[in-house]
Amino acid sequence: MIDFLQTLIEYHIEEAASMILFGIGFSLLLLNRNLIKKIMGLNIMDTAVYLFLTAKGYVYGRMVPIMNSGITDPNAYTNPIPDGLVLTGIVVSVSVSAILLSLTIRLYDRYHTLDLDKIITEWRKEEDN
Amino acid sequence: MSRIRDNYENSRAAKFEAWLRGDYDPMSEGMEISVPKTDGSDDEIDPRAGLVISDALYDRHTNKALKRSGYVYRVLSVVLCLVMISVLLWMVQFLPKFGQPDNPANNEVSARYIEKGVEETGAVNFVTGMILDYRAFDTFGESCVLFIATICVQILLRIDKDDMTPATFRRRKESETDRLLEPKNDIILQRVSVVLVPFLFIFGIYIILNGHLSPGGGFSGGAVIGAGLILYLCSFGYKQTERFFTIRTFRIVSLVALITYCLAKSYSFYTGANHLESHIPLGTPGNILSSGLILVLNICVGSVVACTMYAFYTLFRKGDF
Amino acid sequence: MEFFRNFPFFSIMIAMFCGIVSSAVSGKSARRISLAMVTGVLVLSACTLVYVGDMGESVTYLMGHFPAPWGNEIRFGTLEAFLALYFSIIMLLSVLGGWSHVITDVEAGKENLFYVLIDMMMSSLLAMIYTNDLFTGYVFVEINTIAACGMIMIRQNGHGIVAAIRYMVMSLIGSGLFLIGLSLLYDITGHLLMVPAHEAIETVVAEGTYRVPLLVIISLMSVGMAIKSGLYPFHSWIPETYGYATPTASAVLSSLVSKGYIILLIKIFYRVIGMDVIVSSHILNALFIFGIVAMVMGSLHAIMQTDCRKMIAYSSVAQIGYIYMGIGLGTKAGMVAAIFHILTHAATKSLLFISAVGLYEVSDGRTDYNGLRNAAYRNRIAGIAFSVGALSMVGFPMLSGFISKYLFATAALERPHKMLLTLLALIISTVLNAVYFLRQVVTIYSGRPGESSSTSNFIKEAISESTFSNRFASIALILLNLFLGLFSEVVIELISRGLEIFA
Numbered sequence: 010m011i012d013f014l015q016t017l018i019e020y021h022i023e024e025a026a027s028m029i030l031f032g033i034g035f036s037l038l039l040l041n042r043n044l045i046k047k048i049m050g051l052n053i054m055d056t057a058v059y060l061f062l063t064a065k066g067y068v069y070g071r072m073v074p075i076m077n078s079g080i081t082d083p084n085a086y087t088n089p090i091p092d093g094l095v096l097t098g099i100v101v102s103v104s105v106s107a108i109l110l111s112l113t114i115r116l117y118d119r120y121h122t123l124d125l126d127k128i129i130t131e132w133r134k135e136e137d138n
Numbered sequence: 139m140s141r142i143r144d145n146y147e148n149s150r151a152a153k154f155e156a157w158l159r160g161d162y163d164p165m166s167e168g169m170e171i172s173v174p175k176t177d178g179s180d181d182e183i184d185p186r187a188g189l190v191i192s193d194a195l196y197d198r199h200t201n202k203a204l205k206r207s208g209y210v211y212r213v214l215s216v217v218l219c220l221v222m223i224s225v226l227l228w229m230v231q232f233l234p235k236f237g238q239p240d241n242p243a244n245n246e247v248s249a250r251y252i253e254k255g256v257e258e259t260g261a262v263n264f265v266t267g268m269i270l271d272y273r274a275f276d277t278f279g280e281s282c283v284l285f286i287a288t289i290c291v292q293i294l295l296r297i298d299k300d301d302m303t304p305a306t307f308r309r310r311k312e313s314e315t316d317r318l319l320e321p322k323n324d325i326i327l328q329r330v331s332v333v334l335v336p337f338l339f340i341f342g343i344y345i346i347l348n349g350h351l352s353p354g355g356g357f358s359g360g361a362v363i364g365a366g367l368i369l370y371l372c373s374f375g376y377k378q379t380e381r382f383f384t385i386r387t388f389r390i391v392s393l394v395a396l397i398t399y400c401l402a403k404s405y406s407f408y409t410g411a412n413h414l415e416s417h418i419p420l421g422t423p424g425n426i427l428s429s430g431l432i433l434v435l436n437i438c439v440g441s442v443v444a445c446t447m448y449a450f451y452t453l454f455r456k457g458d459f
Numbered sequence: 460m461e462f463f464r465n466f467p468f469f470s471i472m473i474a475m476f477c478g479i480v481s482s483a484v485s486g487k488s489a490r491r492i493s494l495a496m497v498t499g500v501l502v503l504s505a506c507t508l509v510y511v512g513d514m515g516e517s518v519t520y521l522m523g524h525f526p527a528p529w530g531n532e533i534r535f536g537t538l539e540a541f542l543a544l545y546f547s548i549i550m551l552l553s554v555l556g557g558w559s560h561v562i563t564d565v566e567a568g569k570e571n572l573f574y575v576l577i578d579m580m581m582s583s584l585l586a587m588i589y590t591n592d593l594f595t596g597y598v599f600v601e602i603n604t605i606a607a608c609g610m611i612m613i614r615q616n617g618h619g620i621v622a623a624i625r626y627m628v629m630s631l632i633g634s635g636l637f638l639i640g641l642s643l644l645y646d647i648t649g650h651l652l653m654v655p656a657h658e659a660i661e662t663v664v665a666e667g668t669y670r671v672p673l674l675v676i677i678s679l680m681s682v683g684m685a686i687k688s689g690l691y692p693f694h695s696w697i698p699e700t701y702g703y704a705t706p707t708a709s710a711v712l713s714s715l716v717s718k719g720y721i722i723l724l725i726k727i728f729y730r731v732i733g734m735d736v737i738v739s740s741h742i743l744n745a746l747f748i749f750g751i752v753a754m755v756m757g758s759l760h761a762i763m764q765t766d767c768r769k770m771i772a773y774s775s776v777a778q779i780g781y782i783y784m785g786i787g788l789g790t791k792a793g794m795v796a797a798i799f800h801i802l803t804h805a806a807t808k809s810l811l812f813i814s815a816v817g818l819y820e821v822s823d824g825r826t827d828y829n830g831l832r833n834a835a836y837r838n839r840i841a842g843i844a845f846s847v848g849a850l851s852m853v854g855f856p857m858l859s860g861f862i863s864k865y866l867f868a869t870a871a872l873e874r875p876h877k878m879l880l881t882l883l884a885l886i887i888s889t890v891l892n893a894v895y896f897l898r899q900v901v902t903i904y905s906g907r908p909g910e911s912s913s914t915s916n917f918i919k920e921a922i923s924e925s926t927f928s929n930r931f932a933s934i935a936l937i938l939l940n941l942f943l944g945l946f947s948e949v950v951i952e953l954i955s956r957g958l959e960i961f962a
Binding site for chain 2: 594
């Protein structure tokens with residue numbers, strides 16, 4: 010156990026942090042009844058993935074991947090691929106959050122609550138009556 | 139006679155016939171999973187008969203089956219989440235170490251993006267070169283995600299002029315009152331935004347135009363411009379903003395930008411796949427007018443994103459432009 | 460002929476272009492553009508199928524100027540071209556069968572947006588079928604999810620929106636798991652394109668490094684896709700979504716959307732991870748068990764429904780279980796059976812949803828069990844179509860459902876330790892299917908005397924309103940079903956040949 014924690018802290022602290030964040034976001038998205046908190050959970054989850062990706066792209070002592078004074082040696086720059094993936098991922102998560110927020114607005118208009126369980130209960134009532 | 143009838147009514151055949159007619163459901167008592175039906179099966183012979191099912195059926199405290207299934211669901215979900223976090227954490231120790239140059243991710247792929255990126259794409263910013271040239275299909279997909287998200291938000295929140303259903307009528311009323319509540323004459327806000335908005339626009343345009351030279355690009359620049367538009371709207375109201383930005387502007391700008399993007403990328407994919415010359419000059423790396431299609435694509439993405447951000451704000455606020 | 464290799468790329472791009480253009484035109488023109496687009500994709504896919512038919516290998520097509528490990532690419536062989544062709548047929552018939560309801564179900568002025576969603580859905584399905592790049596797969600999975608969500612909520616009542624948010628939350632959990640799996644895979648292989656990633660994984664497996672991360676990646680991706688396609692414990696959103704959407708959306712959602720994710724998962728299994736690694740990882744056993752449970756539980760739930768649409772929706776849960784059971788067998792025969800069942804289910808479910816529409820139209824819009832009494836006499840074609848669909852689901856000979864059950868059974872015989880369970884589940888599920896589908900068929904063909912005469916005026920009106928295209932779509936789907944049932948050898952041959960060059 011001590012060994013495990015030691016390797017974790019010494020070599021993998023960023024990844025461990027992103028995994029914990031991912032778990033927090035996942036649990037919020039799955040378990041929290043409040044719609045706004047669900048959306049926050051989604052964003053935390055996505056951000057955790059971005060943190061993981063950027064951490065994997067980083068190499069100690071290297072520059073950001075923008076050409077500086079004509080150097081084109083791959084050993085001088087960090088890995089550009091994860092950065093690109095994060096850029097794409099951010100757009101996806103912005104779009105998805107916008108849709109979820111607008112769904113929330115409409116649901117609040119109709120049921121006057123943000124609690125998904127209450128909304129579903131109300132909805133079952135409407136359906137059965 | 140009646141005795142025979144009674145016997146028939148209790149027999150399996152009669153129950154089968156009743157079930158065939160849909161009056162009787164043999165499974166409804168045995169299954170706890172169909173949550174609300176445990177003690178309500180009698181009320182549901184005809185859902186359209188206008189029967190009011192008592193609220194107690196839906197109350198977690200009185201309906202035991204509901205309470206139990208909800209409880210089981212929550213416990214299982216908590217266990218699932220905990221198991222997932224611990225497995226992921228345990229797995230992390232077996233991954234390649236952080237920040238080492240010999241990790242599998244630092245292979246020939248990223249090496250080529252850096253070594254030949256400037257020569258092949260003309261973009262000094264390797265990330266831009268990668269997302270808008272090497273992996274441009276992904277990025278086109280990403281713009282489509284944004285486009286379709288706008289479509290979905292419009293479906294949900296847009297209020298059309300000729301639509302007179304009660305729900306939209308109420309929402310239109312609300313949006314009218316929203317206009318009245320606008321901070322029309324907030325001097326501080328107006329003075330600050332008069333100073334800030336031009337700089338925001340210029341800064342956004344700068345980010346878009348320098349996307350291939352420095353950190354930035356279409357999405358970030360577009361977001362800055364969108365923020366400028368929203369600030370202007372907040373301080374001067376819809377009337378002022380509509381002088382230069384209406385739903386028509388939004389439609390035209392995003393349509394033209396997306397179609398340009400689609401056609402430009404199709405051309406580049408087509409020439410690439412068929413090994414044809416693309417005839418698009420790459421220019422001198424480092425200049426504003428360089429890197430071929432990347433600049434055009436950045437401008438397209440930037441204008442789409444700026445419009446989309448503004449559209450999200452107005453749609454959320456009042457369902458109209 | 461050489462020009463034909465551009466066609467998959469053309470079909471994806473045309474679908475997207477039509478989607479973008481449709482956002483600025485009227486509803487009617489958007490519908491025409493959409494129908495023309497799907498027909499065009501159909502023709503292009505047929506040409507592609509002819510082109511790759513006798514090549515004996517997959518074609519790799521660059522999306523840009525740069526080859527495999529650097530640039531995006533798509534790749535197509537017999538199976539991909541056939542799936543694209545088949546999906547476009549189903550899409551065309553679903554749109555034709557339900558467009559008259561789109562006009563009534565969708566708010567005025569937003570009809571064109573529905574067709575934008577259809578176009579984008581088509582393009583994302585095509586991209587998921589053709590892609591040879593993992594991250595492209597993720598992006599198009601998201602497009603597919605958002606388009607599906609839009610289709611659910613376009614019917615603007617409380618039901619649609621609650622259903623949409625439940626669908627969205629479950630789907631996003633699935634895509635989150637898929638995304639983290641993808642990032643981990645990138646971390647241990649350094650590649651996003653499928654073929655180089657596979658080579659990297661082969662060396663990883665040979666060296667024995669990263670064994671735990673690989674296992675976690677496989678499980679995350681499988682679970683993510685299973686959640687998105689609605690495998691049993693994650694099925695809760697299915698009945699509401701399929702039950703309350705507009706008919707075209709129900710047909711498309713049940714027959715195409717969930718299948719796209721399964722195709723992508725199969726592609727990842729074959730082309731990225733490698734089937735031998737998958738089999739030795741035991742994830743297939745988990746999918747197998749969940750598939751079996753889904754087959755039985757989905758059917759049990761379906762029996763308890765009083766609403767016809769919800770019954771069809773719960774039957775989808777069971778059918779998804781069949782597919783995962785076939786994948787879970789872990790043999791080639793099992794995979795062929797699973798893919799054949801994807802085709803069967805797509806044809807049959809859209810037939811059921813489309814023909815059920817014809818039945819509600821003549822039943823005063825009632826969808827509950829009793830309301831449909833006698834409906835088959837009022838709309839004969841819809842009645843026949845519904846019966847054919849139901850019989851196919853049950854596994855009546857000559858129809859496609861029979862062939863897929865037969866394929867599952869023979870595939871199970873190859874795996875002695877899974878044989879008993881598979882056969883047992885097949886029998887139980889078939890009996891349960893028969894119970895609820897035949898009950899509905901009996902109902903629509905039986906009525907209380909005198910009932911039909913009292914409302915005859917109303918019925919005449921409804922029949923005249925019932926559109927020609929709905930009938931056309933029903934008949935075409937019946938024919939498709941019969942084709943799959945009668946000429947199954949051709950299709951099976953095509954699938955197994957395609958699977959050989961799929962990896």
